[in-house]
Amino acid sequence: MKIGFIGAGNMATAIASGIVARGVVQGSEVVVHDVHAAGAQALAERLGATVAPSNEALVDTVDVVVLAIKPQVIPTALPPLAAALAESGALLVSIAAGTSLARLEQLLGDGGAELPVVRVMPNVNAMVGAGMAAVAGNKAASAEQVATVVDLFRAVGDAIELPESSFSTFTAIAGSAPAYAYLFIDALARGALKAGMPKAMATRIAAQTVLGSAQMVLESDDAPWVLIDKVCSPGGTTIAGLMALEDGGFVSTVVDGVQATIDRDRELGAGS
Ligand SMILES: NC(=O)C1=CN([C@@H]2O[C@H](COP(=O)(O)OP(=O)(O)OC[C@H]3O[C@@H](n4cnc5c(N)ncnc54)[C@H](O)[C@@H]3O)[C@@H](O)[C@H]2O)C=CC1
Numbered sequence: 001m002k003i004g005f006i007g008a009g010n011m012a013t014a015i016a017s018g019i020v021a022r023g024v025v026q027g028s029e030v031v032v033h034d035v036h037a038a039g040a041q042a043l044a045e046r047l048g049a050t051v052a053p054s055n056e057a058l059v060d061t062v063d064v065v066v067l068a069i070k071p072q073v074i075p076t077a078l079p080p081l082a083a084a085l086a087e088s089g090a091l092l093v094s095i096a097a098g099t100s101l102a103r104l105e106q107l108l109g110d111g112g113a114e115l116p117v118v119r120v121m122p123n124v125n126a127m128v129g130a131g132m133a134a135v136a137g138n139k140a141a142s143a144e145q146v147a148t149v150v151d152l153f154r155a156v157g158d159a160i161e162l163p164e165s166s167f168s169t170f171t172a173i174a175g176s177a178p179a180y181a182y183l184f185i186d187a188l189a190r191g192a193l194k195a196g197m198p199k200a201m202a203t204r205i206a207a208q209t210v211l212g213s214a215q216m217v218l219e220s221d222d223a224p225w226v227l228i229d230k231v232c233s234p235g236g237t238t239i240a241g242l243m244a245l246e247d248g249g250f251v252s253t254v255v256d257g258v259q260a261t262i263d264r265d266r267e268l269g270a271g272s
């Protein structure tokens with residue numbers, strides 16, 4: 001399978017590096033194009049991939065086209081690719097936030113609804129093989145094509161098929177959420193820094209603790225609240241810390257952050 005990336009930014013780098021590192025495709029089976037030529041060249045060199053001279057030329061040479069550009073540029077970048085997609089039969093995979101399958105079909109013109117299109121919301125942790133992705137196909141995408149995309153993203157973490165109506169919520173707790181998890185890790189480390197521990201050491205300790213906590217939630221039969229109770233000794237350190245977090249409105253602040261992300265995803269959809 002040859003896979004092309006339109007846009008060679010953060011997400012193309014994360015996904016392409018992840019799938020090549022895990023042997024899903026060879027570097028030589030990856031093609032990239034970016035309006036910023038140096039960015040495409042840097043990614044291609046890193047992977048042993050090829051740089052296509054244009055987005056149209058890329059579509060002509062691959063089986064799967066990953067549209068890894070910002071939602072705001074899709075309305076100008078996608079329409080010129082409709083003819084090449086129809087001719088080559090390549091599968092279009094969009095990872096753009098807030099851009100619906102219906103909108104992508106509309107941008108592909110009159111025959112847009114007949115072209116196979118798959119929408120994915122991945123996250124940047126695909127870079128280290130620990131991503132989380134949601135996948136939904138349009139009517140023209142076959143079950144096999146959707147399954148191929150799920151498999152592609154399972155190779156760099158976990159992936160699920162999800163109704164498109166849940167994509168904004170998924171974006172809040174998976175697509176954008178690595179930034180929130182990094183913030184939590186940094187906040188833990190800052191607390192330790194304030195108490196006199198070097199930041200690099202504190203960051204390593206905090207990151208390993210969050211990694212292990214995530215593994216516990218995934219592998220244990222207990223719900224997070226049960227696990228919380230197991231950490232809290234009566235009159236101990238953890239309950240003192242939890243109460244201070246509660247005073248600061250930790251849970252409701254996180255819930256507000258999730259809602260703000262959902263709202264912004266819907267705004268992007270309305271404006272694209
Ligand atoms: N950054 C993240 O963690 C996540 C991003 N996404 C989505 O992924 C998409 C890409 O985001 P990033 O990689 O973060 O953006 P980015 O800004 O790092 O990369 C986008 C690249 O597209 C290039 N570009 C712009 N117009 C182009 C065109 N017409 N043809 C070819 N290349 C073009 C830019 O030069 C840039 O290198 C967005 O739609 C975003 O919503 C989805 C999930 C997570």
Ligand SMILES: O=C(O)[C@@H]1CCC=N1
Pocket residue numbers: 097171175176
């Ligand atoms: O911030 C954004 O809009 C993109 C989509 C999900 C993560 N980054």
